[in-house]
Amino acid sequence: MARMGGRCQCKEKSTDAFVRYKNLEPALCLELKKIVEAMKSPGKGILAVDESPATLDKKFQEMDITSTESIRRDYRQMLLSTDKTRLNKCISSVILHHETVYQKTSDDVEFIEFVRQKNLIPGVKVDKGLVNLFGTDNETTTQGLDELQERCIQYKKDGCHFTKWRCTFSISDSQPSYLAMLTNANVLARYASISQSARLVPIIEPEILNQGEHGINRSRQVHEEMLSILFRTLNEHRVYLEGIILKPSMVLAGLDHARYCKPQIIAESTVSALQRTVPAAVPMIAFLSGGQTDEETTLNLNAINQYEAVKPWTLTFCFGRALQVCCIEFFELT
Known part of the structure; x- marks a missing residue:
């Protein structure tokens, strides 16, 4: 603190968003942001x-x-x-x-x-699939971190601009375990930091499966706990949040209870879980379809976007099966 001209003036600390990301150059951060901006064009997924x-x-x-x-x-x-x-x-x-x-x-x-x-x-x-997580009751983690940086560097040279990595969680009275959530959060964070270092935007996919007998309240509880652990871990790994895309599940009841959940209830549960856990710095959330039909995913995503609440992120879709059913049926006929 310095005193000048009778006034107390503090040395200003830089508020530049890049300061905390010492592992990333400012130009790299800007490149990641530009890629995300292009990917989150209005109305697109x-x-x-x-x-x-x-x-x-x-x-x-x-x-x-x-x-x-x-x-x-x-x-x-x-x-x-x-x-x-x-x-x-x-x-x-x-x-x-x-x-x-x-x-x-x-x-x-x-x-x-x-x-x-x-x-x-x-x-x-870029992940190489699920494997059993020892010390748990048939829970999983995802392999593929070995030589990931070399692979990401090559993918960037060959024209890719982003990557995707998936971890999964099941819901029961005792799952997901804390060990599974913490282990997979660290795997996702390591993947994200490696991907960003290679100038690739990481799509982080912590999929919570909707198989089971749980109700939507239990699903929301698990989403909030898992996402809280995930973002704490991403910050510990100095992942640049403005340069990621989150690909979560919608908050859904288990299949045995799904018919009782209207899109408006799913929207309220999903948005509230995100509000409590996902920082506003994250620019884009692209929901996975998670075994829903194409009609269900469309109705639920529309309800999420129509739900009146503070939503600082772009909310869109990252669908596979929900966009491919008609195409694969057509392919069968050709």
């Missing part, structure tokens, strides 16, 4: 076509289609060949699987370039 080959194999087997790399390529190419004007009206960006990133279309165009030609921002799923 994110299309997730990042299913693993094994997941698509199961879908195709149900339709008596032999799954091959070229068949998976053709399906995703068809999905993204929607009329450009209509596609751009609703979709800002696309999450791809590693396989798709390095494929070419039937016209010999690199898939990343094909996505860019549609005026869409390409991204990639």
Whole structure:
């Protein structure tokens, strides 16, 4: 503190938002913010076509289609060949699987370039799937942190601008355990910081499954506890919050009680849980569909956006199945 001219003046500390992110350069933070701004264009959401080959194999087997790399390529190419004007009206960006990133279309165009030609921002799923979490009752964590930085650097060079990582939680009287929530929060935070260091915006997906007999109040309690732990951990890892996208579940009752929950109740529970846990610095929340039908996800997302409350984030969607049902049925007929 210095005294000048009879007045007490304090040395001003910088209020620059970048000060606390000593692991990130200001230019990098600005780049992350610009990517998020482009992804959260008004009225648009994110299309997730990042299913693993094994997941698509199961879908195709149900339709008596032999799954091959070229068949998976053709399906995703068809999905993204929607009329450009209509596609751009609703979709800002696309999450791809590693396989798709390095494929070419039937016209010999690199898939990343094909996505860019549609005026869409390409991204990639970087986690390597769920594994059992020892010390818990069949709870899971997600693998893939080994060599993640090297992979992210390469994805950025190859044209991707964001990444996605998913952890899951089940609800019961005793789950999710504190160990599962804390472990997965640290995994998500490590992933996010690594992704940002490679100039890629991390989509953080802590999916709370709606399988079970729990009511919506129990679901909201779990969402609030899990998100509180997650954001405390993200701050401890110095993750730049203005440069992330949160991809949570809507607050839903278990499947046995879902029919009793109207969209307005889901909206109130979801928004209140977010208000209590998600900082206003987070620019965008893109909900996953979480096993709901395309109609249910549309009605519930609309109710969330119509719900009158303070909502400092852009609220939109990051759907996979809810946007693909009609397309996969059409693909079966072709």
